[in-house]
Amino acid sequence: MTALSQQYDQRMRKDTRIRRLVTLFGGGILVLLLVIVWHLVSQTAPLFISPSFEKAQTFDFPDRIVLSVGDILEDGLLVQQASPCGIETAQVSEQNKVVDRILKPCTHSLSIREERDQRWLFDISANGQVRIQGIDGDNATYAFALPETDWQQRLETDYAISLPHIAIRVTTASQHLIFWVDTRRLTDIHKDEYPASDAVVLLPGQQKVVTFQGRKIALTERGRESRQTYQHDYPINWIGRIENSRSLYVSDRSGKVERWVVVNKSGRFEYVKTYSLFLEDNEQPLTVQAHANTNAGFVLTDMGRLILFNRVSGELLDIIQLVDIPISWSWYGNRLYLVYPGKVDVWTINNLAGVNTPTSLFVPQWYEGYLGPEHVYQTSSGRDFNEAKYALIPLLMGSLKAALAALVVAIPVSIGAAIYTGFFTTRRWRKSIKPAIEMLEAVPSVVIGFIAAVALAPVADKLLTSLLLFIVTLPLLLFVVALFQHRIAVKMPTRLRFGADIAAITLCTLVWAGLSLYVADSVMPIEIFSGSSKTTLIVAIALGLAISSTIYTLAEDAIESVPSGLKNASFALGATRLQTLRNIVLRVAMPGLIAAVMLGFGRAFGETMIVLMVTGNTPIPSWDLFESLRALTANIAIELPEADTGGALYSVLFFTALTLFIFTFIVNTVAEWLRYGMREKVKYD
Amino acid sequence: MIRPISPQQRQSLVINACAFATATLLLALVALVGYMTWRGSAFIWPDPIYLVQYNEPDGEVKQAYAQWHKGAADNSTVRLSVSTSSRPYQTQSILDASQFLFSEEVEQAAQIELVDGRTILAVPAAVSDVNNAQLPLSELSVQTRSEDIIDRRIAYIRRVELARLHENIAIYNRREVEAEAPGRLQLEKAYAALQEELRLLEKKQQAYTLTVRFYDGETFSIQLADIARITYPSTMSLPDKAKAAAISLWYFLTDSPKQANTAGGVFPALFGTVVMVFLMTIIVAPFGVLAAVYLHEYAPKNPFTAMLRICVSNMAAVPSIVYGVFGLGFMVYTLGGQIDSLFFADTLPNPTMGAPGLFWAAATMALLTLPVVIVATEEGLSRVPNSLRMGSYALGATKFETVWRTVLPIASPSMMTGLILAIARAAGEVAPLMLVGAVRFAPDLPIDGTFPYFHLDRQFMHLGVLIYDGAFNSQPDTKGAAMMFAACSLLLLVVLILNIVAVVLRTRLRERYQ
Structure with a gap:
């Protein structure tokens, strides 16, 4: 007895254990889905959180004069004054161990300038001998001579480097002398002269200088070959450039800082006003700096305010008030080093990916080099300080264009086929046709994409011409067949009628398609579509084929599930098959058909391989069917393997993935709800 | 009101339209599978070798052995895979139909597939053995066999003996053993000895060659070690071709991709x-x-x-x-x-x-x-x-x-x-x-x-x-x-x-x- 009850207990315990296990797995689905959503959201979140400054660390250097600071948290070098004259580079992480020492005579004038993570020492002797040498890594040296008399008259100097060009400004009592040096031809030094009453800013990257006085701005090319002048609204008090010289920041008395961006007007580079940043009254910028890999920039003002902004859209991201005004600064990754006499403050910028605000993703932006605000998606520019262009509109339009074009191809074919097998044909034929069409769904999309890309795309002209011909003449064919079909059909035995029907049509289609192809080749040699990109149309055909079996399966289920009682009642009232189809079957099945189309659309929207392989993957914001496209999905496949984890592009790509996820989720839920409603209705009708 | 078509005919029209849609989908499936199979079979089915005569774009008349694939997309061009003495390895050349003069099957020409995936079309002429003696073609199988023995020895040395030494040296490196340690010196000596043996074997192996002749009479010698297969597609009967296709299929399934995924297997x-x-x-x-x-x-x-x-x-x-x-x-x-x-x-x-x-x-x-x-x-x-x-x-x-x-x-x-x-x-x-x-x-x-x-x-x-x-x-x-x-x-x-x-x-x- 006890043995039996023990056994019973054991069985019950096991039952409970298994129940728990199974429930765990059932709940696991939900957990899985939540983890997916959570992960996508968490990786997207940086885009929606504004970046902010945070004070991280202070290095005290009481006994030395810091000239320039590298990325010292990441083993960068500190540059300090050497005694008696010259510079030393030191490794901060190793107790300020001196790495290198460059000693110079004290009569030399020394200055440090930075260009793309490389710092250069400008060393000019008393008689104008210039020696420029790299401090970090690159040990290139450039040596040349400035005219001794010019140099000795100097009151003030400035240096700018943007390889291969170097510009040196020597200001004397009466004029500014600008010396232009091309590092590839060091003997060839060009000298330009400007009146001392103008203020001068060097733009080495563009080989230009900006001069301003009062409300007048003038941009002059090296050699004074061309000159553009602008009249500003208010007197200008400061002009700054960012490192690549492609954007200028013009500050005026009204407290406004305007960004001027270079545009290429048929070969001539001019600067055009875009957005403005607004400062306090009497506040003036001291510097504008751009971040090397993102669209972030900061303005440091003479009131000690540090303003972080998006340098493309002009949105302010964070503003902090500094206690003292630093004497120099450098920016590496998310670390901003501010140099003060005797100490270096390190500020970190949290969530730098948040520079790409939703506005900068969805609103046209005026990028450097463009003629106006545009939607541009371009990530491949590898050069530092180029603007990142993450406009998502072209990608969204590409996805929608491909999916909608595919629907246009798929809907008539798949709904027609669904009506045929679901309503017109016999059970026997249905049983053999339906699985065959459903096999289409199993064909891997990479295979369809391969055929479309390798076999169809090269003959796109011919294919599309013949297709056009085929579609235009098709109604005629069907009409002619319809005229005679009835007469022939009544003479056939009932059993054969349906088979003969589909067989005859298949044959006709085949012959007609072959004829169209032949005619397109020989009779119509004019290539109607030549000269424009056909890839969107090819994608429409390939993608249409891929989704048509999805639509077909669901639509067929809907049509087939219309209760036969309804159909029979309609027949009994004397309706023909066509009338029954129109008034009963399609009406009842409509929610199911809409759901089928929606799910087909969802699949087309999310399809990757076909669009990736067939289209040129060029993100163009255009609805034109003769323009190439890039879809959201293909974009992820192309860019994600290359994207830095946690970087801005990574977040943007996760954002597109989340968009796809939510979009299909909504489409699918609505479609399921429609189908559910229809099932319920059919059940109780 | 005059009805252009009767209700009956209108119904037929709709049914036909629907049947047409069905037919389109079915035909699409059939076309997809059929096209794939047809184009794919070109990879395994042996193509006969032709002697072709064609005009070069500069007007020169050229004669060479070639194969061509009938999978070309249109009739106005011919895509030949030509093998000539100046470019022995088969290359594709696309000709206008007007440039193409004539073709004729050549029975004695062989399709010689190399280990690296390239192909040569030529007439095998002679075999040379280890002593560089020219032997008749009938000796081919014998010489191939004796070359094979050397080949296997080389493979063994590479795969087993050298690999073992490499591993041991790697261990010494990891433990940072000094360069003059006796164990290490011994290893290095053994390594050098094996290298020397390999060099000799390879030299010996290089002596085994097959000399082939192109249409223009120029000869070309191929090392036996490089040859994967020699077939004469033009002399094959249908069962032979099927057998060759089966062998190709086997290589397709069991070989690695070669020549940037254009030859070999998957x-x-x-x-x-x-x-x-x-x-x-x-x-x-x-x-x-x-x-x-x-x-x-x-x-x-x-x-x-x-x-x-x-x-x-x-x-x-x-x-x-x-x-x-x-x-x-x-x-x-x-x-x-x-x-x-x-x-x-x-x-x-x-x-x-x-x-x-x-x-x-x-x-x-x-x-x-x-x-x-x-x-x-x-x-x-x-x-x-x-x-x-x-x-x-x-x-x-x-x-x-x-x-x-x-x-x-x-x-x-x-x-x-x-x-x-x-x-x-x-x-x-x-x-x-x-x-x-x-x-x-x-x-x-x-x-x-x-x-x-x-x-x-x-x-x-x-x-x-x-x-x-x-x-x-x-x-x-x-x-x-x-x-x-x-x-x-x-x-x-x-x-x-x-x-x-x-x-x-x-x-x-x-x-x-x-």
Whole structure:
């Protein structure tokens, strides 16, 4: 007895254990889905959180004069004054161990300038001998001579480097002398002269200088070959450039800082006003700096305010008030080093990916080099300080264009086929046709994409011409067949009628398609579509084929599930098959058909391989069917393997993935709800 | 009012239109499969060798041995694969139909396929043996055999003896043993001796050559070691051709890709696909089946369960690339990174599991195919008549015993269906794999003879990725495209057969418990 009850207990315990296990797995689905959503959201979140400054660390250097600071948290070098004259580079992480020492005579004038993570020492002797040498890594040296008399008259100097060009400004009592040096031809030094009453800013990257006085701005090319002048609204008090010289920041008395961006007007580079940043009254910028890999920039003002902004859209991201005004600064990754006499403050910028605000993703932006605000998606520019262009509109339009074009191809074919097998044909034929069409769904999309890309795309002209011909003449064919079909059909035995029907049509289609192809080749040699990109149309055909079996399966289920009682009642009232189809079957099945189309659309929207392989993957914001496209999905496949984890592009790509996820989720839920409603209705009708 | 057509005819028109739509879809399927097979078969079916005469673009008349593939897209051009004395390895040249003068089959010309995947069309003339003596062609098989012995010895030295020495030297290096240590010197001596032996053997091997003659009479000698196969396609009868095609098919399935995926075979890709799918099946089967059992047998009928069902059907509709993004972001970088910091901290910062690889690919695919398995299994469970469950309960069985002993065995074909559909889906899906571990070329297979034998962290090749890559790197209508078409046909064949099996299984189950 006890043995039996023990056994019973054991069985019950096991039952409970298994129940728990199974429930765990059932709940696991939900957990899985939540983890997916959570992960996508968490990786997207940086885009929606504004970046902010945070004070991280202070290095005290009481006994030395810091000239320039590298990325010292990441083993960068500190540059300090050497005694008696010259510079030393030191490794901060190793107790300020001196790495290198460059000693110079004290009569030399020394200055440090930075260009793309490389710092250069400008060393000019008393008689104008210039020696420029790299401090970090690159040990290139450039040596040349400035005219001794010019140099000795100097009151003030400035240096700018943007390889291969170097510009040196020597200001004397009466004029500014600008010396232009091309590092590839060091003997060839060009000298330009400007009146001392103008203020001068060097733009080495563009080989230009900006001069301003009062409300007048003038941009002059090296050699004074061309000159553009602008009249500003208010007197200008400061002009700054960012490192690549492609954007200028013009500050005026009204407290406004305007960004001027270079545009290429048929070969001539001019600067055009875009957005403005607004400062306090009497506040003036001291510097504008751009971040090397993102669209972030900061303005440091003479009131000690540090303003972080998006340098493309002009949105302010964070503003902090500094206690003292630093004497120099450098920016590496998310670390901003501010140099003060005797100490270096390190500020970190949290969530730098948040520079790409939703506005900068969805609103046209005026990028450097463009003629106006545009939607541009371009990530491949590898050069530092180029603007990142993450406009998502072209990608969204590409996805929608491909999916909608595919629907246009798929809907008539798949709904027609669904009506045929679901309503017109016999059970026997249905049983053999339906699985065959459903096999289409199993064909891997990479295979369809391969055929479309390798076999169809090269003959796109011919294919599309013949297709056009085929579609235009098709109604005629069907009409002619319809005229005679009835007469022939009544003479056939009932059993054969349906088979003969589909067989005859298949044959006709085949012959007609072959004829169209032949005619397109020989009779119509004019290539109607030549000269424009056909890839969107090819994608429409390939993608249409891929989704048509999805639509077909669901639509067929809907049509087939219309209760036969309804159909029979309609027949009994004397309706023909066509009338029954129109008034009963399609009406009842409509929610199911809409759901089928929606799910087909969802699949087309999310399809990757076909669009990736067939289209040129060029993100163009255009609805034109003769323009190439890039879809959201293909974009992820192309860019994600290359994207830095946690970087801005990574977040943007996760954002597109989340968009796809939510979009299909909504489409699918609505479609399921429609189908559910229809099932319920059919059940109780 | 005059009706242009009678109601009868109008009805016919609609039926015809619908039938036309059906016919279009069916024809599309047939055309797809047929076209693939036709183009793919060009890769394995031996093409006869012709003597062709054609005008070069500069007007010069040229004669050469060539093959051409009839898969050309239009009639106005001829695509010849020509082999001439100036360019012995077969190259494609595209001619205008007007440049093409005449062609004639040549029986004595052979198609000589080299180990590296290139091909030469020429007439074999003589064989030279180890002493460089010119021997008649009939000696070919004898000389090939004796060359083979040397070849095997070389392979043995390379693969076994040298590898062992390398390993030992690597150990010394790791332990930072001094350069003058006696053990090390000994190893280095042995290494040098083997190198010397190899050099001699290779020199000997180089003496074995086959001399061939092109049409213009120029000769060319090919080392026997480089030759993979010699066939005479123009003399083949139909059964011979079928046999040659079967051999080609075998090489296609078992060889590695060569000449930038334009020749050779697809073995690593096929193997990678199979291993990945196998691993995926192991992961997805218990998850999918248990989740389906929960949904159908255990879950109470409440809104929560309804929501779970909606979740499952939504998961099925989520674009596959999104799973790839999740797989890369969560599994590879987050989970993989964690695993690395816990178990493989000694090799950091080089990632072990924190980089795309086989296991993560399989896991991502399992996630992708989970809804397929759940839906199919649940459908099977719902087909099991309730009376069977009641009978089991009436006999005193617990819920678990009922499910385990009665319901699941009956629904097992549906589980099989689900798994097969999942396998078919995973075999054909490419987009997420490109993010989580499938690469266009992987130097090693995921399973090999070095510890731990089954390398879950390795990147692998996949048929679909190979095809994707082929679409970008192959010119249409070359032999390379033919290989890609063959790979496509293989993939299509596997996927379609799996689907047909699944459909048959499902139909059977449905019919059993109608």
